[in-house]
Amino acid sequence: MEECVRTVYLTLMLLCVVLPGTAHTANSLYPRIRLSHTELWQLNRTWVFQAHGRSLQPHTMMLDEGHERLYVGARNTLFSLSLDQVNTHHREIQWASTDSQIEECLMKGREKLECANYIKVLQRYNHTHLLVCGTGAFNPVCSLVRVGHSGQDRLFALEEDSVTSGRGRCPFDPNSPCTSTLSRGELYIGLYTDYWENDGALCRLNNQTYTRTERDDRQQLSEPKFVGSAVIPDNDDSNDDKVYFFFTEREADAEGLNKAVYTRVGRVCANDVGGQRMLVNRWSSFLKTRLICSVAGQNGIDTHFDDLEDVFVLKNKDGKNPEIFGLFSTTSAVFKGYAVCVYSMEDIRAAFNGPFAYRDRPEHRWSPYEDRVPYPRPGSCASKVNGGGFSSSKEFPDEVLRFVRSHPVMYRPVRPQHHQPVLLQTEPGRRKLTQIAVDRVQAQDGNYHVLYIGTDDSVVLKVITIYNKDTDTMEEVLLEELQVFKESAPIREIIISSKRQQLYVGSEVGVAQVRLHQCDLYGSECADCCLARDPYCAWDGLTCSRLYPAGVHTKSRRFRRQDVRHGNAVQLCNGLQIDGEGSEEKLVYGVQSNSTLLECVPRSLQAKVLWFFQNGEGRREVRGDERVILISHGLLFLHVRSSDAGLYVCQTVEHGYVNTLLRVTLHVLRGERVESTIHSSSGEEGEKAAAPCHSSPDPPLDPSLGPKVLVPASTPGRHSRQWYKEFLQLIGYGDAQRVAEYCEKVWCTDKKRKKTKKKYAAPGGEKRRKERGEENSNRAPRHTLDN
Numbered sequence: 001m002e003e004c005v006r007t008v009y010l011t012l013m014l015l016c017v018v019l020p021g022t023a024h025t026a027n028s029l030y031p032r033i034r035l036s037h038t039e040l041w042q043l044n045r046t047w048v049f050q051a052h053g054r055s056l057q058p059h060t061m062m063l064d065e066g067h068e069r070l071y072v073g074a075r076n077t078l079f080s081l082s083l084d085q086v087n088t089h090h091r092e093i094q095w096a097s098t099d100s101q102i103e104e105c106l107m108k109g110r111e112k113l114e115c116a117n118y119i120k121v122l123q124r125y126n127h128t129h130l131l132v133c134g135t136g137a138f139n140p141v142c143s144l145v146r147v148g149h150s151g152q153d154r155l156f157a158l159e160e161d162s163v164t165s166g167r168g169r170c171p172f173d174p175n176s177p178c179t180s181t182l183s184r185g186e187l188y189i190g191l192y193t194d195y196w197e198n199d200g201a202l203c204r205l206n207n208q209t210y211t212r213t214e215r216d217d218r219q220q221l222s223e224p225k226f227v228g229s230a231v232i233p234d235n236d237d238s239n240d241d242k243v244y245f246f247f248t249e250r251e252a253d254a255e256g257l258n259k260a261v262y263t264r265v266g267r268v269c270a271n272d273v274g275g276q277r278m279l280v281n282r283w284s285s286f287l288k289t290r291l292i293c294s295v296a297g298q299n300g301i302d303t304h305f306d307d308l309e310d311v312f313v314l315k316n317k318d319g320k321n322p323e324i325f326g327l328f329s330t331t332s333a334v335f336k337g338y339a340v341c342v343y344s345m346e347d348i349r350a351a352f353n354g355p356f357a358y359r360d361r362p363e364h365r366w367s368p369y370e371d372r373v374p375y376p377r378p379g380s381c382a383s384k385v386n387g388g389g390f391s392s393s394k395e396f397p398d399e400v401l402r403f404v405r406s407h408p409v410m411y412r413p414v415r416p417q418h419h420q421p422v423l424l425q426t427e428p429g430r431r432k433l434t435q436i437a438v439d440r441v442q443a444q445d446g447n448y449h450v451l452y453i454g455t456d457d458s459v460v461l462k463v464i465t466i467y468n469k470d471t472d473t474m475e476e477v478l479l480e481e482l483q484v485f486k487e488s489a490p491i492r493e494i495i496i497s498s499k500r501q502q503l504y505v506g507s508e509v510g511v512a513q514v515r516l517h518q519c520d521l522y523g524s525e526c527a528d529c530c531l532a533r534d535p536y537c538a539w540d541g542l543t544c545s546r547l548y549p550a551g552v553h554t555k556s557r558r559f560r561r562q563d564v565r566h567g568n569a570v571q572l573c574n575g576l577q578i579d580g581e582g583s584e585e586k587l588v589y590g591v592q593s594n595s596t597l598l599e600c601v602p603r604s605l606q607a608k609v610l611w612f613f614q615n616g617e618g619r620r621e622v623r624g625d626e627r628v629i630l631i632s633h634g635l636l637f638l639h640v641r642s643s644d645a646g647l648y649v650c651q652t653v654e655h656g657y658v659n660t661l662l663r664v665t666l667h668v669l670r671g672e673r674v675e676s677t678i679h680s681s682s683g684e685e686g687e688k689a690a691a692p693c694h695s696s697p698d699p700p701l702d703p704s705l706g707p708k709v710l711v712p713a714s715t716p717g718r719h720s721r722q723w724y725k726e727f728l729q730l731i732g733y734g735d736a737q738r739v740a741e742y743c744e745k746v747w748c749t750d751k752k753r754k755k756t757k758k759k760y761a762a763p764g765g766e767k768r769r770k771e772r773g774e775e776n777s778n779r780a781p782r783h784t785l786d787n
């Protein structure tokens, strides 16, 4: 029974391996390299912090490079982790709701779990303190937390006497969306301020004032979901600094029937203190406009990605012109697609400087406001640059305040760079994308954005996107697919440290730290490195290694070879590698009429595998038929014939670069000979007699040692029987009856089998199964000739 379960599982796993292998070639969103959690671990590329078996539930994370710590706001706990190695020397502050608070919360009809203190706001208050706010059993609380170095015993403590009410600074509900940013001692936050989640607001708090959007003004905010925020200067005058909020809204359509979701960017002046007679403690500069992310359809109807999932602000040198990356999904209930769009500040500012939107009645369409606009222009800040001579928003004329209050929407939306997404995932049934972080990397042929995208199944996708001017198209190159947690869970947070070249990834199962790159993984040859197209990596004449930005190691840069744009190894590595050099040589014995697998798996999943057969009569490509099948693991012979004997060459082609991975000589043994060997054999003798069928020892499978090449010989083992049976059915081989008979014949029952199977289990085979997530199957030998 147990075996049965396992074999079915194995079959399913195999199916997963086989099917994409046949379908992916045209789809570049298929990863080039896929690393399981175990592999990342073995490569020393990751560390994982787990809160001793507790579910971590991170709601917010914050990087503190000065103190070399990562803070994680979780349920009832604030963690401080080491940036060097997240799983060592962590500290924690327990900050649970009190019993009476929990009781009160339960009386309001809430669940026990909701009545915990979920830390949702985490900001640097000053050099020595963090501002931390939690939901506190539906009664938000805030406190300052002392941080810093203090010898061995790092300071990390809640300042008990600083605990205050968190109302207006933290939502009540743990699942309520909120975003915050802290600048010059002032907290800017988008949140629902009330218990019933009716009052969505964009606010600023300091110890004197509270400035916010108007209450119950559906024109300002309509059922907002807050996603991101950032303070971005316009120019060198800090009085012109603006605070940008990224959120979605729900709006009824013209007929008032359906509510549609739109993504918005809204902004206020950082120095806005509201009006004097009207708009008291209300923003006097709040404006918003739509962010568009869409693709043109063949039928002329655009597909819109309107639901903002996450936003990443990629800072530039002077801080005034960051690039804004939005991760969007569709709002359709039937079709869930994802897209990443990039916006420039220039385009965002242009929209805010453009016409205001205007409509007579809510059911009318928006049109540009064409009448006179009061002075100073509504939405501008009280600053020298704006002329006006206003030192505070309190001095603005009533006319300006009235206008901004009634015209918060801009007519022009913001369109993304190149008017299209940089990344698209539109196949149904694929994983959900949840988070995004971006690194800017200087390569030999220009600057690249490396996107790290978190999914709902513990995976981080490392992607570059390349714009082709001539065709006006975007090429997505999925460099790596990294499974950062062993268990499948949605990724809730991704924080990048360019300085440390690390990614910090949070999900309910823990916090993982992953190095951004591992150049030696691609292989040591020039072509291996070049084909990887990883902007972090270049060939230095000996190995594939980190390419440092200009200025750091300028001397060695000249010798580096890299071609991110085209991955043209043919040109770049010409003469540096002789084809076939270093390829594996194998000898495999097959049994006549039985099945045999010649295994050849290139490390790159994007490489196309070609097989060639060579005998006395010449060389031809093996194209596969109903007897010889090309599968993602290699070449599968269902019935070996004596005429199959000869030399098989496994070649890969990637970006036009041809590489020979493996040369296998297949010998075909006649059935009777093997039969007699089996029956005459016993103990040592038998093993010896059958030994040739086990081929030469398997090559090491250390992934850092280049392509994986594994050659199991002849008949698979007992546990594989069921596996094969189902496999053959899956690939549509013959009728079930024949398959069953075939399997019975191939795997004749023999009691001695047990004795040897362990010995001949390929270590590689075991490892592979583990990669596919199967832990306890090492009892199944990968290949043994039953004897």
Ligand SMILES: *[C@@H]1O[C@H](CO)[C@@H](O)[C@H](O)[C@H]1NC(C)=O
Pocket (backbone or CB within 6 Å): 042, 043, 044, 704
């Ligand atoms: C990983 O680190 C351990 C201990 O630090 C070391 O023994 C091992 O060789 C490393 N593995 C790799 C693949 O670098």
Ligand SMILES: *[C@@H]1O[C@H](CO)[C@@H](O)[C@H](O)[C@H]1NC(C)=O
Pocket (backbone or CB within 6 Å): 125, 126, 127, 128, 129, 144
């Ligand atoms: C940070 O703020 C706290 C609370 O106001 C104060 O006690 C502390 O001295 C401040 N630290 C610095 C370095 O200004």
Ligand SMILES: *[C@@H]1O[C@H](CO)[C@@H](O)[C@H](O)[C@H]1NC(C)=O
Pocket (backbone or CB within 6 Å): 184, 185, 186, 206, 207, 208
């Ligand atoms: C907060 O209030 C204190 C005392 O009233 C004042 O000294 C300090 O500057 C204020 N902080 C901010 C950010 O306004």
Ligand SMILES: *[C@@H]1O[C@H](CO)[C@@H](O)[C@H](O)[C@H]1NC(C)=O
Pocket (backbone or CB within 6 Å): 591, 592, 593, 594, 670, 671, 672, 674, 675, 742, 745, 746, 748
């Ligand atoms: C596979 O080999 C065994 C042993 O030589 C033989 O008895 C059996 O007939 C072969 N299977 C098929 C399908 O011919």
